[in-house]
Structures are given as structure tokens and as C-alpha cells.
Amino acid sequence: MSPVERRNVGRGAAAARAAVVLCVAGVLVGAAPAAYADPAPDGKRDLEDVRKRIDDLYRRAERATDAYNGAKEQVERQQKEIVKLAKDIVSTQERRKQLKKRAGSLASAQYRGGGLPAEAKLMLNRDPEGFLDNATLARKGQHAVRTVLGQLARTEDDLQGYAQDASERWDRLEKERKKKAAAKKDIEKKIDAAERIESQLKAEEKERLKKLEEDRAHRAQTKWLDSGILREIGGDASAQGKKAISYATAQIGKNYVWGAEGPDTFDCSGLTMRAWEAAGRTIPRTSQEQWRQLRRIDIDDMRPGDLIIYHEDASHVGMYLGDGAIVHAPRPGRQVTIAGAGSMRILGVVRPDAKG
Template sequence: MPVRGGRAVVAALVCCLVAATAQGAAADPSPAPGPVRPKSLAEVRDELDRLYHDAEVATDAYNAAEERAGKQSARVAALAEDMAAGRAALERLTSRMGAAARAQYRSGGLPLDVQLLLSADPDDVLDEVGRARRAQHGVDGLLREQTRVQEELRRKSKAAKGQLEKLRGSRKAEADARKRIEKRIATAKALEARLAEEERGRLLEMQKKTADEAHAAFVRSGSLKDVKGEASEQGEKAVAYAAEQIGKPYGWGDEGPDSYDCSGLTSQAWAAAKRPIPRTSQEQWRLLPRIGVEAMRPGDLIIYHQDASHVGMYIGGGSIIHAPRPGRDITVADAGSMYILGVVRPDKRP
């Protein structure tokens, strides 16, 4: 009886707890998620800046991978041609060795002393022996050449395999960068598309104000005060080329003639001036001679952002020509409207 009574008490307690829990849940339900707060225009601007910056970084990676792939493809093609020539040479050597072996077989078989005894003219036999020895030397030379050609073929085959592996790596990097670019641009466009027309106008004004304030601060710093350098002859040609492209659209990975990305524009402008320079803004920053802002002259390249992901061409008067970003056209802008990492000079004249 006591046990049964204890079980009854436990059961009653469990029922009370379940009921209390149910009542509490009914009385105090979990709050439903509220509406997501819409982004402010300042937040939209910041997010767009980030997305387009990420797209530009990926564009530089895409361009670099594409350039590497082009060089690797050319190297693979050259190795393939060399290997084909090597195989043809090996076939010719094999054929010549076969002919030499057959000739030796036909002329051989008897010892020299027997040949002298049987021959009506011993001098002919000695001449034939001399020819045979020379032929043997020729066969030895063919063997050495055959070994050399075979070794060369093995080396080039190994090099071709290595280049193919590198080419596959570059193509993968290119494809990955393409995906990153397309994803970020699609996200940015979707974000802009959600804005009302009036908001888009305000956003453009906000972006312009930010750029104007940055350039004003750049001017106040005195950085442009002593910038009075004159363009070199090549610099003038590069600036003239860039100016002709104003109004054409930005196109990531493009080098003209109908559209350009930022480094596509600068590299093609200097190519037109007969001074080839690296393809990407990061390589332009890494490899070209650096100069101080105060020493700038038209034609020099201003590299922007800490990661060297953007570049514009200085044209004098505190202005640049650049390809801004997807959805925008090549234009003239204030040199200080973005964070300046540094300045590089493509032509060698001091």
C-alpha cells in the first residue's frame, strides 16, 4: 500500500508539472520574428562599395589567371611541336640505323685473313675494311644521337605534363574568379534594383558627395601643390588613347576596343604608346617604378585601395581617366576621390 501510494503521488506531481508547463507555454509563447529592418541608404552604399570592390579584386585574379593560362597554352603548343619534330627525327634515325645494320650484314661474315686469301685484289679487301670501320663509326654516332633524341623527348614530355597541370590550375582559378565576379555583381544589381527611383538618385548624390569630400581632403593635404610635371612623348600618346575611350562601358576582363576594365584601359593605353606594361593593377603596382605623388605627370598611373585593386591614369589638373566599375562608363574623375595607395610610372624617362 505505501508503495502504491508513493507512485500515485509521483504521478500526480508529473501531471501537475506537465499542466503548469503547458499553461506557461500558452500564457507566454515565443515571440515571432519581427520584420527585417530595411537598410539605410548609407548601409546600401557601403554594401555596394564592398560588393563592387570584391568584384574588382576577383577581376584582377581572373585577368592574372587568364594571362598565365595564355602563356602556358603557348608553352604547351611549342612543346608539342618540339615533340613532334623529335619523334620525326627519331624515326629517321631508326631508319638510317636499320639501313646501316643491313649493309653490315651483307658485307660481313668472313674473317679478314680469309677475305684476303680468297680475294683477287687484296687492296679492294682493305678498302672495304676501311669503309666498314667508317660505317661502324657512323652507326655508333647514330646510336648516340638516337639516345640523345630519346632523352630530349622524355624531358619535353615531362615538361609538357607539368605545363598542362599548371594550365589546369590557371583555368580553375579563372573559373573560380569568374563565379565570384558574377555572384557579387548579381548581388549588387539586385540590391540596387530594390531601391525606388528617388532613392537611387539620392544614393548617387551620396556617392558623389563621398568622392568629392575625399578629393577635397586630398587637395587640402597639399599633395597636388607641386604637381607640375609635363608628360613624356609616350605619356602623351597613352593619355590620348585613354581619352578616346571616354564614354565606353566598363567590362570586367575586357581590354577593348568596345569596353575595358580599369587595368585593361591603362595597359592598352600604354601598349598604344609602344610601352607594354603588366595587365593587372596589382602587377602594375608590383612591377612598375614607383614615384611620389608630388612628382606625378600625365600618363602616370595612380593605384587605389590597400590591395591595389583599382587603377586610373593621371591626366593633369588633379584628374584621372578610369573605368570605374560594372554599370558605369569610362570617365574623368578627381584623382583623390578614392584612397591612393601610390603612383607608378610606365615609361623610363625620369
């Protein structure tokens, strides 16, 4: 029975619920893996120190990934705005051309009339009916000229405004492109450093390192469960939440790739964004913006489909499945998987649902 199916089971005793959670994919609870720490005196590597160094590098890469994703989103937004402004400028230039043509026609008509303004012709006309006709024509002519000149002036102002806005947009675009490039370089540098460290390990050391990671996650999850938190959490997923969970869990086994939004690879926030998009809800692209913009929920009120934001800098996110489990995209070299909701430091919980 999957975590998604189990969330519909009635609430049991805390111990029973914890036991169920601990069985999920062998990562939530169960027999605790042995703790590994190579002694330094005999010349062996201190794998716990290696684990911390690698974890720190990937954490910093994840923070840079959030910066990259944010800059990428801004670049795309600025590009769309610039395209829109370009269209506005073209249409306004065409309008200005037409207004100038109309203004020229009015000037030509006045010239063909002998160069006399309509008011002078009005004074020289001795025919009462002609006087009234000329008076009407004079008013209409004056109004037409004022209207065209006013429209032309507003059009010139619009063009100047569009040009200024376009210039500012280009400046912002260039700044975001530089931020994006710098973040990309930072990410690649840190991931390369982590991979170099791992590549220097022997096969048996890599296996022990993996067990160390599991052991750390197990201890954190056990501590979280021992707090009795599951006695407080028992909400049911909304209709949208169920759709988001269905999408997210269908991606299990796909590789983590920084900056990826699917459909074949994901980073942590790319997965949650696409999952809620599949549920009909547009949410921010990055975990930091998800934390900043989405409605925050007390952890006691958490329900399946909600997003758990991790670490003090909101650099990681996972989707709560119920029974103390999440689905998330962990880091480079790992796949989308199920993990304990308390296996990392929780910053808070947000709810993407529009209502409820």
C-alpha cells in the same frame, strides 16, 4: 580646356591649380554636394549603409576580376606553350624515325658484308692498300654508328622531356582554368548582389545614393588637394605618355565590363593596358601585376601618363592626366570617366615608360 591640354599650362599658385582641377567635369572640385544620410527611426533606409555595402561588393568583385584576368592570362600562356610543345614532339618524332631508319641501314650494310665486323675484315686483308682503305672505312663506319646511336639517344631524351613538360603544362592549365572559373563565379555573385540591392531602391533613393557617392569622392579629393600635393607635382608627359593619354581619354563614355580589354568596353586595368599598348609599350594585364612589375615613382615625381594604383590590395588603377585628375573605368554600371586622383585611397604610382 581638357585636363590633358591644361597640363601644358605653366605652374600657377596651388590655389589656382586646385580651382582648375575642381572644375573638370564637375567631379574634382566645385560646390560640395550635400551629404545625405537617412535617419533610421522613421523607417527610411540608411543610404550611407547601403552605399558602403554596395561599394564593398564592387570592391570585392574588382579583386576577383584581377584574379580572373590573371588566370585568363595564364591559361592563354599555357595553351600557347602546349601548342609549341606539340609541334616540338611531332618534329622530334619525325627525327627519331629518320635516325632509326639510318641505324637500320647501317645494320643491313653490316649483314650484307657477311656478318663480319669491319675490324675482322681489316685483319684478314693482305693487300696493304686495301688494308689502309679498310682501316679508313672502319673508322668512318664506327664513327657513323656512334653518331647515329648518340643522336637517337638524345632524341629519345628530348621526346621524354617534351612529354613530361607537356604533362606538367596540362596540369597547370587545368588549375588555372579552375581558378578562372571560380573567380568568374565569385565576380558574378558579388555583382548580382550589388545590383539586387540597387534594384530594390526607389528612383529618388538611387539619386540620393549617387549623390552620396559623389560626396564621398569629393571629400577625399578635397582632403588630398588640401595637403598641398599639387605644389609638388608638375612633371610633363613623355611622348609615349601623351599617346597613352590620347587613347585613354578617347574611351570616355564607354561602359565598364569586368574582364573587358576593349575596344568597346573596358575594366580598369584593361583600359590602362590598351592605352599603353597604343603608345607602343606592353604592360601587365592586371592592376596588381602593373603595381608589382612596373617601376614605382614617388607621388611627388608623378607626371601625366603615369598609373595610380588604388587600395591596399592594388585592385584598381587609373591614368594620371595632370592637374589632379585621372581617367579610369570605375565599376559595373559606370562608364570610363574623369575623376579626382585623390578620390580613392592611393597605394602608389608606377611608370610604364621604358625610360625616363
